[in-house]
Amino acid sequence: MKISRLGFNLVFALDIVAFVIASFATTLLTNYLNVGWQAFVGVSLFCTLVYSVIRWLMLAPERALLLAHRSLADKVTDGALAYGVCDLYNMQQQADQERRNKDTQTTIDKAEVMRLAANSGASYLSVGLNRHWPNVRRRLAERVTFKVILLDPSSEERQLRNTINAAGEREDSKLQLGDIIRACNDFPELDVRVASRGMTCSVFITQNEAYFDPYHLAADGGRISNRFLCLRLVKEAPKEGISNYEMLSRHFDTLWAASTPLDQWLAGNGDVRARLPALKSGRVSLAGT
Known part of the structure; x- marks a missing residue:
């Protein structure tokens, strides 16, 4: 009015x-x-x-x-809470980025099981970035299982993202396969697979929480910043349908079944494997199938 x-x-x-x-x-x-x-x-x-x-x-x-x-606000809150949304982070704002990182680290510290599907997993597995890796490493050392699905660096989806990024990257600079292989060698609780399609978002899931970051192709300053809205979800029992947590859990399970174990993927990509540390043969994963 x-x-x-x-x-x-x-x-x-x-x-x-x-x-x-x-x-x-x-x-x-x-x-x-x-x-x-x-x-x-x-x-x-x-x-x-x-x-x-x-x-x-x-x-x-x-x-x-x-x-x-x-x-x-009432409409958004009522609809979101009923399906398990407990927090929202505007990743274009520095304060929300820091709050989200702190909350994620707290979630990792309380995790009994962990699952991640992401383009590179750098925030969780990169030693150089060192964002969540200290927390993840500590939980792996405490024998908490961690299933990880990464986007195949040779896939069409990955190549498209690389051409949008500055100078047209030939390889994903965030995907630190060397760090990932060394972590796999050190921790049998870490089980990594590679997916060539279906990576529409980044999801990190524990036994009762999930973080959801949708992917996009919008360039910002010559790169894909991927700073959109991130949702933090908890288990809920809505009156209609299924909770957002359950939906993401099913998304991960479907992607896991369609992805390739890291050792098999390396065996089929000899040129990439030649530049990386060796993945221990006969390595037995405790993360399950």
Whole structure:
């Protein structure tokens, strides 16, 4: 709801008139007319009511905006909470990035099982980036299983993303296969697979929480920043359908079944394998199938 400039000026004038009349009436009743207190109270209440209505009209744009925001917030909150959304991070804002990283590390520290599907997994597995790797390493050392699915660096999807990034990367600079292979050699609890398709988002899942980051191809300064909205989800039992946590869990399971174990993928990509540390043969994974 909007109010015109002329309408605003008229209401503003009424505001002044109401103030003058109220002041005059109060002075008249108290100093010149011999009236009872009931009449004085009645006139005062009437003036207060008129003044309140006028002020309400003057605040029409702000009032409408406030009500619209509250209505939208209620709709978003009610719909999201019912399906397990417990937090939202705007990854274009530094404060939200830091909050999301801190929350993710807390989730890792409490994890009993971990699952990750991502283009590169750098935030979790890159020693150089060192964002979540110290927390992940500690949990792996405590024999917490970690299933990881990465996007095949030779896939069409990966190549498309590389051409959009600055200077047209031939290889994904974030995919640190050397770090990943060394981690696999050190921790049998880490089981890594490679997927050539279906990587529409990044998901990190534990026994009761999940983080969802959708992927896109929008370039920002010559690179795909992928700074969109991130959702934090918990297990829920909605009245209709399935929870968002369950949906992401099923997404991961489907992708896991369609992906290739890292040792098999390396065997079929000898040129890549030649530049990397050797993956221990006969390595037995505790992460299951």
